[in-house]
Amino acid sequence: MLITIADVLSHAELQDIRSTLQAMRFEDGRTTAGWSAKLVKDNEQAREGAALDLLRERVSKAILANEVFSLAVRPKTLTPLLFSRYGGGQHYGTHVDNPLMNGIRTDVSFTLFLADPDSYDGGELVIESVSGEDEIKLPAGHLVAYSSTSLHRVAPVTRGERLVAVGWAQSYLRDxxxxxxxxxxxxxxxxxxxxxxxxxxxxxxxxxxxxxxxxxxxx
Structure with a gap:
């Protein structure tokens, strides 16, 4: 099931989170990719550290507190969130997410959009299915959740900067x-x-x- 969820973060929360991320160091996103995904991943991710741990905790709590997310995903636990940014020309080619991350089975993948969609071009999350492709680019503070079994990609960013938090949930319901x-x-x-x-x-x-x-x- 693919579901979009509005207003996981408020406008004030978004402004504060974006300011926090602006002050953080970023590194090559390939450090967290599987061996084949490294070949098609071109982005940057917030560097590990105390500031990232606090931000992860804050945003994870907001996601888990969202009633629609709770009912749709039935989360047992979440992986540590990744905060990713894509500048001009950066993208993430077709891949499937690793089945286990940090010892957690990945049942549901999710992307929480942090940048206003008008501030960048391209950068759509493209999820493949037997019925075709879904291109997803949501307002800041909105989230999309989908099965981790899906092939998906991030289209190249052609203007501005795509900023997202991504994570994975192990569900109480594997199916x-x-x-x-x-x-x-x-x-x-x-x-x-x-x-x-x-x-x-x-x-x-x-x-x-x-x-x-x-x-x-x-x-």
Whole structure:
């Protein structure tokens, strides 16, 4: 399931995070790429250090606190975030994410956009599927989450600077179809409650959703 989530970060938070990143040192992004991805990765990433650790903690908390992200991804844990920037001509060619990162199984990949889309050209995240390609370039503070099994790439930046936070989640639900079913059930349950309140039908949906999660969850 591919899902976009609005307003994970507020305008004030974005301004503060961008100011923090401007003061940090960046290094060649290939240092965190797998052996084949190194051949097609051309970006820079914030350098390890105490300032990066604090920024990771802050942004990770905001992501995990987002209700839509929680319901769509069912995150058990997140990998340490990477803060990446792409200048003129930089890109990331077609690749699939590593199945394990920092000892964490990568079920869901996500990109949190930090730069205003009008401030740069190109830089779309392109996700491949059997139905074609999805080109994604979101407003600052918005996030896209998608299956880590997907081939994807970042189109070349032709003007300005693309700035993002990227990460991976290990989900309580390994199967993407199960995550989507429970997300749909949750939306149906909430829609019914909004229209009719706590009815017997709502209770049945709540029971089914909870018991499916109980049946499928890996703890």
């Amino acid at each position: 993407a179809a199960q995550r989507e079913l429970l997300f749909d059930l949750e939306n149906a349950k909430r829609g019914l409650f909004a229209r009719a309140g706590k009815t017997p039908e709502f209770d049945l949906l709540a029971k089914t959703s909870a018991n499916l999660f109980r049946m499928w969850a890996e703890v």
